[in-house]
Each structure stands twice: as C-alpha cells, then as structure tokens.
Amino acid sequence: MLPSNNYDYFPQAKSICQRQWTIDDVKYFLDSSARKLPYKQHKRTSRYVRKTTRIIKQLNEIPLEVLVTIPSHEFYISSRDLLRDILDDWHSLMQLSEEEIDFVRNGVLLFKDLVNIIPDVSKLTSWLIDSSFVESVATCMSNIDQLLSKHQNQQMFKQLARLLNMFGVYYERLPSNAEDKDEFYRLFIATMNCLVSSNYERVFKKLKPYAKSMTREQKFFLIQCPSFLTSYRGLQSKNIIDQLLGTMIPRYASLLDKHIQSIKEWKSSMIHAIHHLLLTVTHVRGYYTPYANGQPIKWLIDHIIRILTELTFIEKISKKSTNPETVLIHSALQTLTIFAHEPDLLIYLKQLKITSIFRSLAFVSNESIVLHAYVMLSYTLEEDDIKASEKASGRLLTKILDTLRKKIQSISVMDNDEESTNRNIALLMEAIQALVQHDQIKSEILKQNALHLLVNHCQQLNDRSKRLVLESLGSITFDEEAARMLRGDEEVIKSIEDMQKDESDGIRKAAEKILWNLFKESEREKKTNTKKKITESDDKKEDQPKKVDYQYDIMISYCHADKELVYRVHQFLADQGFKIWVDRDNIYGPAMQAMADAVENSEFVILCMSDSYKRSVYCQAEAEYAFRCKRNLIPIIARQGYRADGWLGLIIGSRIYVDFGRMDFKKACELILKEITLQRGNQINEQSKAVPHQASQETSVVVTKSIEQPQLPDFYTKRKMTKLTYRITVVNQWTQKDVLDFLFDTNLHYMMPICELMNGNGLIKLFRICQTKPSRLYSQLNEELMLQFDGLHLPIGVFTQFLSEIDQLINSSTVRAIEQDALLSTSSSSSSTPTQSSAKTSKSQPPKKSSTQLSPITSSIESTSPNLTTTQTTYRTQPLPVPSTNIRELST
Known part of the structure; x- marks a missing residue:
C-alpha cells in the first residue's frame, strides 16, 4: 500500500518532524529502505553506513507510538547485523571511523526506544535477540579493559553501556516463562567478568565519598553491571554464582573496609555504589554455605552493621524508599536477612548481640525496613532474651500481628499493590514462624487471641505465606491449650484437611503435621502404650524379659540445613554396619506416619541439634515423639557454638551430647559409638578387644575399641x-x-x-x-x-x-x-580494620537515652597453638543518640 502522502525517499529532517505519520507511512518508508539498502557484509562501505545512518535518524524523529506499531521489519534486521559487525571490528581493530560511531550512536538509540516503549517486548524477539549480536556485545564487555585503553573509545564505551541497559530492560520485561531468557547467558557471563575484573576494584577505590555524580565508567561498573547481573533468573544461575562468589566476598569486604572510615561523608554516588554492591550480595542467596565460616564474610557483616548504626543515614529514612539513605539502610538490612538464613552466619549474628539495632529500626517510618527489622529480631532473639523481657517480646508480637491484620485486610482493596502486599505478608509470617519456637511466644499468641487471625485468613494468602502460617500453627499446637481450641473448631479442621490435598508439597505436609499433633499422635501413643503393657505382662509371666528386635538400629532426626554433616555421619555409621533410617530427600520433613514408624522401629534416635533444628516444627515433632516413646536419645551438636535451650533443652536434659563443632569428625563419631555402647549397658573389660555388635539380623559391627581407665600423664x-x-x-x-x-x-x-x-x-x-x-x-x-x-x-x-x-x-x-x-590502656587505644582482624569505629556520639548503637571492640583469643593468636571482632552496646525520626527502644 502506498503512503497517504507523497514524499522523497530521503526527506529532510524538518519535513519528517512536521509530517503526521500513519502506520502505512511508516511501513512504506521501512519497505523502501530495506529494498534500496540491503545489508551485505562485504559491501559495507562508508557511503552505505552514511545512508543507513540517515534513515535511522529519520526513524528516530517519528513519534514512538506510531513507530512501535511495526515492531519487526527486515530493515531492523539489516541494522542489527551492521551494528554487530561494527562491534566486532571495534573489538578486533580497537578503532572505528566517525561514520561508524555515528551509526552506532543512532542505531542504539532507536533500539533502546523501541524496547522502552513497546507494551510487549516479546514482539521484538525475532530480530533483536540474535545469538551472534548478543555474542558481539558480550565479547566487547569481556575485553573492556583493553578497549578502554584508547581515548577515542570513550564514545563507543557509552554506547556499549546503553546496549547493556537496553538488554536489561528487555530481559526484565520478558514474561517469566519466556523460552528465550537463557539466550542472554553469554551476556551475563561477560557482566560477571566485569565485576570480578581489576577495573571494578580500581573504579570503586577511586570513587570519592563526597562525590555527587559518577563518571561514565563508574556508572557502568558500579551501577549497570550489578543491576544487570542481579536481574538474571535463568537456568545457569548456579554456574555464574559459583564463579562470582570466590572473588566477590573478600573483594567486597576489602572495598567496604577502605570506605567505611569515611561513612559520615558519603554522598549519593557512594551510597548508590554500596547499595548495588549489597544487591549483588543479596542476589546470591542460598550459596554462602562454603564461605560461612570464613573471616571475610564476617568482616562484611561487621561493615553492614556499621552502616545500620550510622545516624546520618537513619535520620534521613523516609516513608517512601526514594532517597539514597533509605535505599541503603533497606538493602543493608535485607542483606542481613539473607545471611540469617545461613545457619553458621546466624550463629555469628547472635554472638554479636545486636538486637538493639533491630529494635530501633522497628520504629522508623519506612514500612519495608520495619518488616525486615521484625524478621531480624525474630531470628536473633535468644530464649534468655524472651524470658528476661516478656513484656517487650509481647509488644513486638503485638506490632507484628497488628501489621499482619492490616495487610490481610488490604488484599481485597482494588488499587492495592498485590505483589508488594504478598511480599510484606510473607515477611511478617516469616517473623512469626521464627518466633513461635519459643514457648513464651506460643502462650502470647493465645493471650492476644491471634490464633483465629492465622487460621481464618490462611486461604487468602499465596503459597509461601500459607505454608509459613501452617508451619507456625503446627508449632503452636504443641501448646495443649492451643491444640484444644483448634480441635473444637470443626470448620478450621475441615479447612486444614482440605489443604492436605494441596498441590504444594510444603502446604500439604504442614497441614498433615497440624492434624498429626491434634489427633493422630495421641491415638498412636495409646496404641503403643497398650502394646507395651501387653509385652511387659507377657515378660512377667515368663519371668524373663524378651529382647526387642528393631527394624532399624538408628533413626537420624535432622534439619535439612544441616544435611552435609548428617550425610557424613550417616555414611560413617552405615560403614560400621548399622541399619539406619534417615530422610534424605524431603526438605519439609517426612510424612508424619513414616516418621512415627521410624521412631517406633528404631533402637536409637540421634538428634542433630542446631538453631535450624529447634525452629523446625517437623524436627520438634520427631524429637518429642522419640522422647515420649522412651527411645535411646543421642544428641549431637551440628553447628559450632550452638547450645540447646527451650523445648529442645528440656528434652536433652542432662544427657551427654557430642559436639561436632568443636572436635574432629572421626573422634566425634567414635563418641557416638561409645554412647551407643554405654546406653546398651555393655560391660567392657579393660583388656578386651573390639566387641562385636549385632546391628541387625543381617549385619554385625565393631562398636568400640578397648577402653583403659583414663589417667593424667x-x-x-x-x-x-x-x-x-x-x-x-x-x-x-x-x-x-x-x-x-x-x-x-x-x-x-x-x-x-x-x-x-x-x-x-x-x-x-x-x-x-x-x-x-x-x-x-x-x-x-x-x-x-x-x-x-x-x-x-x-x-x-x-x-x-x-x-x-x-x-x-x-x-x-x-x-x-x-x-x-x-x-x-584498652579503652584509650583504637581498633584496627577488619583486614587487620578487627573493625574500626568512628568517634563516639554524645549519649542520649533510649536507642543504642554498637561500636566494635577487639579481643585477642589465644589458640591452641603456642605461636598462633587470632583476633576476633565483637560488639558492645553503647548509647545511640536519638535521631529526629524518633527511633526508640521497642520496650519503651
């Protein structure tokens, strides 16, 4: 079809701006351009490049709402191929002509505008996402150090940054189920190479704390690359993260170490750079286990805590997350929330005794910061903290429940941001789920009549929040009064029974756990006790007790977070010939019936104690059922520094436990074998050799070596x-x-x-x-x-x-x-930096009432080696001046 008005093939820019373009006009113009300027690589002359650039400039003058009506065209493909080849030449020759640079500038602008304006970016996929085009961009990024060595390349560097931004927008706007998302894998690898390159470190170190703006190079490395990398959700995430982490953790700790001393001078540029650094840290959640016991990640935590105690940031926290200080505090707190999910890092966070920081942040004006502060409080509060200040804990729970009630009510509001609301409800439920491990909190939930809030609104929530609600209810049902209330509500029981049929494995098993606590466990115990009485009666008649034959020698009760140690213990015991029941495949715990069968049919139950174990409703069910069934319990400590308290401490009582966190693995396993022998009541002669143990009807095992009476040398x-x-x-x-x-x-x-x-x-x-x-x-x-x-x-x-x-x-x-x-002498000396095994602090602020801040103090701890002394950073609570945002203690 001909255009509505006649015009020259190459009209002047003025006439382009003045025209009233129609879809037919645009289509005719693109068809003519593609026909007269077909791209062939061997015919790429300066004249061809100039003509193509002129057409693209004319396209850039057409209103975008009209231009976007034709999202795909042969001319776009030709322009893309020309851009690809020019990028390849830039990489290989390290220089380009002025005509080529002019084409790249205008071509990138056209592509970027199309991506930004089109409602459905997938309509651009057929021509924009070409593997050779993506590869060319990635190759240039991977060799950016070399390309930046020439001053002329600064213009091209700017266009490369725009291309990365364009791909980032395109990727973010793609549907989550789009098949071509992994086409970008090569580009994400190139971005990761930029982040682990010496250029990233050099640019970050040169950034001045008081800088109000960034250079183009600083924006690319410190803002764009982290933003693009953290948007990746493809199938190859693990490969990228594995390559990134080894360099990232020590480097980030070192960079923060350099800049943390000038924290009071930080302006927007530095704050944004630190924010994006923390975004990268948050992005690799779930992969910190191999690094959790290393010193660099602990230094990183120390620096993040220093950021959270900086008054110049706290005083500027706003209700909306718009200003740089609010964004930084939020990302710092979010990073700690990610670290709290790693058991070894949670132990370190608890050792720092920093709950006062989170109590203060729970009163700022920004809702998301408050919710993350609730989560951190719920993870770091110890049993002793709850007991020492039950009123403060009750007020904390009240605030969480009040906020949860409001969020649930807002679900039905028409203009509500559903995604944000669901995210906030999940945070609140995570806080509750972590808190209900404490018996005092269970009782407080009943006092505040909050049981119905959790039960009645469960069906309205998304799957993650629903699972957290059910797991919290499962923990609460260990309280007999709560169990009695739920048993008497037929509607609630029917709802939970329906959720047993849910497609989500986590929801289904959490519902099963509640019903087990309410009904089946007591029924099963009655049957077991009846069977036991009959057996004892038969034994009395025969005047000789019968030997009990167990299906398993040992059941291992553990939390999935501790699986690496558990699997090693399992393998050791299996190699000794023991028959062992262990659930290796189920993150959320075994079916309750299978668990009960395993407990009843095992002679010993090993309890793998950790903070994660204590928080798990499934682990509590296993431990308590084994205790009531009077099984031989062997507690082991699965995480260094953990000590059992609360319900777990009551079950363990005065039993001897084996601490895998403090001793050699083989030595600890040998102690398990000795404990098995002691509990069986074997009499071992001092000079006897290894005693064979009948592990089952099929196997025998050597339990322990001969034991001599221990003496001091x-x-x-x-x-x-x-x-x-x-x-x-x-x-x-x-x-x-x-x-x-x-x-x-x-x-x-x-x-x-x-x-x-x-x-x-x-x-x-x-x-x-x-x-x-x-x-x-x-x-x-x-x-x-x-x-x-x-x-x-x-x-x-x-x-x-x-x-x-x-x-x-x-x-x-x-x-x-x-x-x-x-x-x-100690109080007058200053502390060294984390890279010197401690953390520095700024001059103390004049003390005021209520809030607290932490200042690092260092304590040298002598190791068991006579020539080795290590220094560890600890935190001491000091008065923190109250900022204008009215930060105060939760207990006030």
Whole structure:
C-alpha cells in the first residue's frame, strides 16, 4: 500500500518532524529502505553506513507510538547485523571511523526506544535477540579493559553501556516463562567478568565519598553491571554464582573496609555504589554455605552493621524508599536477612548481640525496613532474651500481628499493590514462624487471641505465606491449650484437611503435621502404650524379659540445613554396619506416619541439634515423639557454638551430647559409638578387644575399641619444682611455666592441660569467663579434658578450688591495680580494620537515652597453638543518640 502522502525517499529532517505519520507511512518508508539498502557484509562501505545512518535518524524523529506499531521489519534486521559487525571490528581493530560511531550512536538509540516503549517486548524477539549480536556485545564487555585503553573509545564505551541497559530492560520485561531468557547467558557471563575484573576494584577505590555524580565508567561498573547481573533468573544461575562468589566476598569486604572510615561523608554516588554492591550480595542467596565460616564474610557483616548504626543515614529514612539513605539502610538490612538464613552466619549474628539495632529500626517510618527489622529480631532473639523481657517480646508480637491484620485486610482493596502486599505478608509470617519456637511466644499468641487471625485468613494468602502460617500453627499446637481450641473448631479442621490435598508439597505436609499433633499422635501413643503393657505382662509371666528386635538400629532426626554433616555421619555409621533410617530427600520433613514408624522401629534416635533444628516444627515433632516413646536419645551438636535451650533443652536434659563443632569428625563419631555402647549397658573389660555388635539380623559391627581407665600423664602429676618465679612475680606477668607451677603447687593438676598454653593474663581472663557462666564453662572444660584424654573427667571439686585460688589472687591490691591499668590502656587505644582482624569505629556520639548503637571492640583469643593468636571482632552496646525520626527502644 502506498503512503497517504507523497514524499522523497530521503526527506529532510524538518519535513519528517512536521509530517503526521500513519502506520502505512511508516511501513512504506521501512519497505523502501530495506529494498534500496540491503545489508551485505562485504559491501559495507562508508557511503552505505552514511545512508543507513540517515534513515535511522529519520526513524528516530517519528513519534514512538506510531513507530512501535511495526515492531519487526527486515530493515531492523539489516541494522542489527551492521551494528554487530561494527562491534566486532571495534573489538578486533580497537578503532572505528566517525561514520561508524555515528551509526552506532543512532542505531542504539532507536533500539533502546523501541524496547522502552513497546507494551510487549516479546514482539521484538525475532530480530533483536540474535545469538551472534548478543555474542558481539558480550565479547566487547569481556575485553573492556583493553578497549578502554584508547581515548577515542570513550564514545563507543557509552554506547556499549546503553546496549547493556537496553538488554536489561528487555530481559526484565520478558514474561517469566519466556523460552528465550537463557539466550542472554553469554551476556551475563561477560557482566560477571566485569565485576570480578581489576577495573571494578580500581573504579570503586577511586570513587570519592563526597562525590555527587559518577563518571561514565563508574556508572557502568558500579551501577549497570550489578543491576544487570542481579536481574538474571535463568537456568545457569548456579554456574555464574559459583564463579562470582570466590572473588566477590573478600573483594567486597576489602572495598567496604577502605570506605567505611569515611561513612559520615558519603554522598549519593557512594551510597548508590554500596547499595548495588549489597544487591549483588543479596542476589546470591542460598550459596554462602562454603564461605560461612570464613573471616571475610564476617568482616562484611561487621561493615553492614556499621552502616545500620550510622545516624546520618537513619535520620534521613523516609516513608517512601526514594532517597539514597533509605535505599541503603533497606538493602543493608535485607542483606542481613539473607545471611540469617545461613545457619553458621546466624550463629555469628547472635554472638554479636545486636538486637538493639533491630529494635530501633522497628520504629522508623519506612514500612519495608520495619518488616525486615521484625524478621531480624525474630531470628536473633535468644530464649534468655524472651524470658528476661516478656513484656517487650509481647509488644513486638503485638506490632507484628497488628501489621499482619492490616495487610490481610488490604488484599481485597482494588488499587492495592498485590505483589508488594504478598511480599510484606510473607515477611511478617516469616517473623512469626521464627518466633513461635519459643514457648513464651506460643502462650502470647493465645493471650492476644491471634490464633483465629492465622487460621481464618490462611486461604487468602499465596503459597509461601500459607505454608509459613501452617508451619507456625503446627508449632503452636504443641501448646495443649492451643491444640484444644483448634480441635473444637470443626470448620478450621475441615479447612486444614482440605489443604492436605494441596498441590504444594510444603502446604500439604504442614497441614498433615497440624492434624498429626491434634489427633493422630495421641491415638498412636495409646496404641503403643497398650502394646507395651501387653509385652511387659507377657515378660512377667515368663519371668524373663524378651529382647526387642528393631527394624532399624538408628533413626537420624535432622534439619535439612544441616544435611552435609548428617550425610557424613550417616555414611560413617552405615560403614560400621548399622541399619539406619534417615530422610534424605524431603526438605519439609517426612510424612508424619513414616516418621512415627521410624521412631517406633528404631533402637536409637540421634538428634542433630542446631538453631535450624529447634525452629523446625517437623524436627520438634520427631524429637518429642522419640522422647515420649522412651527411645535411646543421642544428641549431637551440628553447628559450632550452638547450645540447646527451650523445648529442645528440656528434652536433652542432662544427657551427654557430642559436639561436632568443636572436635574432629572421626573422634566425634567414635563418641557416638561409645554412647551407643554405654546406653546398651555393655560391660567392657579393660583388656578386651573390639566387641562385636549385632546391628541387625543381617549385619554385625565393631562398636568400640578397648577402653583403659583414663589417667593424667606424668608430666602433670610428677613435675620438678625448681625456680618457682611465680611466687615473686605479679600475675599478669606470669609466663606459661609460672601458670603450670602455680597449678601444680596448689594441687590443681587437672587444670594444667587446660591452662598449659596460657600466661598470667590468659588465666585471669579464663577466671572472669568462669565467673560469668560457671556451669557452662565447667561443662566446656570437662568436655575438653575428656576429648584430650579419652574420657578423663574434671572433678567438680578441682574446678571449684581453682575458682577459689584465683579469686584470692584477683582480690589482692596489686592485681586490681594491674587490671585497672590494663582497662584504661584498652579503652584509650583504637581498633584496627577488619583486614587487620578487627573493625574500626568512628568517634563516639554524645549519649542520649533510649536507642543504642554498637561500636566494635577487639579481643585477642589465644589458640591452641603456642605461636598462633587470632583476633576476633565483637560488639558492645553503647548509647545511640536519638535521631529526629524518633527511633526508640521497642520496650519503651
């Protein structure tokens, strides 16, 4: 069809702007251009490039709403191929003509506008997403260091950045189920190469904290590349993340270490750069396990906490996440939320004792920050914190429930942002689900009549929130009063029964767990007890107990987060010939019936304790059912630093546990074997050889080696006492020999192996720790002695006498004066940076009431090696001035 008005093939720009273009006009113009300028690579002359550029400039003058009506055309394909070949030449020749640069500039502008304006970007796919075109862009990005070495290339660098931005917009706007999403994999690899290149580090280090704007190069590396990479959701995510993490964690810790000292000077450019750095950290969620025990990631956490305590940012937090300070605080808090899902990092976060930060942030004006603060509080509050301040915990729960109620009510509002509402409800339910592990919170939910809020609105929620609600209810039903209330509501029971048929595996099994707690567990227990009574009656008649034959020797109860250690323990025990029941395939826990069968048919149940285990409603069900069935329980600590409390502490009681976090794996497994032997009541002769154990009807196993009565070596019991310098030397100047002489001289021989690497200062520090938590320290020292000397116990009398002897030394005036001098010296010295094994802090703010901030202090901890001393950053709560946003403690 001819256009509505006649015009020259190459009309002047003025006439283009003045024309009233129709769809037919545009189509005719594109058809003519494609026909007269077909692209063939071997015919690419300067004249051809100039003519094509002129047409593209004319297209750029046409109103976009008209131009976009023809989203695909042969001329676009020719222009794309020309752009691809020019990019290849730029990469290989490192220079281009002015005509070629002019074409690239106008061609990229046309493509970018089409992507931005078209309602459905998939209509551009047929010509825009060409593998050779994407490869050309990726190749240029991968060699950006070399290309940037020439000044002339700055113009092309700008166009390359625009192309990356265009692809990013296109990718984000594609439907989630689009088949061509992985066409960009090569481009994402190139982006990752930019982020791990020396250029990224160089550009970041050169960024001034007070800079109000960025150079083009800084924007590309610090903003565009992280933004594009974090948008990737393709099938190859793991490959990209695996390549990125090894470089990213230490580099990001180092970069923050450089800039954190000038945090009070940070302007928008630096804040945006840090924000995008944290976005990259957040993007790789779920992949931190191999790095969780490394020092760099802990330094990174320290720096993030420093950001969260910076008053100049907190005072500028706004209700809407628009200003840079609000964005930064939000991304910092979101990053910690991601880290809290990693068990080892959660232990580190708890050790820092930083709940006061999250309490303060729970009162700012920005809703998303508040919700993330709730989540962090729910993860970091310890059982002792809940018990110590039940009123504050009750107020926290009230605020969470009130916000949840409002969010659920807003679901039905027409103009509501459904995606944002669902995201916020999921955060609130995550906070509740983490809190209900504490018995005090279960009771508080009943006091606040919140059970019906969770039950009645469950069906309105998306799958993730629905699963969290059901898992929370499953935990609450361990409270007998809550269970009684739910049993009496037929409508609720019917709703939960319906959810047992849900397509989602997590929802289905969470519903099953609730019904098991409410009905089936008690029924099963009655049957088991009846069967047990019949067996006992038969035994009495025969005057001899029958040996119980179990289907399994051991059941392993664990949380999926601890699977790596559990699988190793399982393999070790299986190699010994034990028949073991372990659920290897199900993240959300086994079917309750299968779990009950496993408990009842196993002689021993190993409880793999961790924070994740305690929070899991499925693990609680397994542990409590095994306890009520009176199975032989063997608790093990699956995460370094974990100590059982709450419901788990009650089940464990005074049982001896095996701490895999503090000892060699093989040694810990051998202790499990010994515990099995002890619980079976085997009598082992001192000189007997390995005792065969009938693991089942099919296998036999060697349980343990012969055990000798443990004794202290002669080194500690027959010491030559010459030159006793400790008697004429002040304690803080004692050498290691002086410490051992003192302990021997006071008949504290059992303390000598524990203290043999300590000097006088170390001895005093140990005493101070023992004063704070004597029972825990006694257990720890006793365990250390048992491990070192194969079962040798530390007599409680020796431990008590040790405290008494040191107490007399500490109370001497000389020692008190020395301690005071040391304290003054410590308080006046400044701390080193994390890359020097600590974190620096800015000058302290004048103290005001209510809020608190954390300042890092460093404490040197002597290792078991005589020549190795490591330094660990800890945090001390100090008064934090209250900003104008009225941040205050949750307990006020």
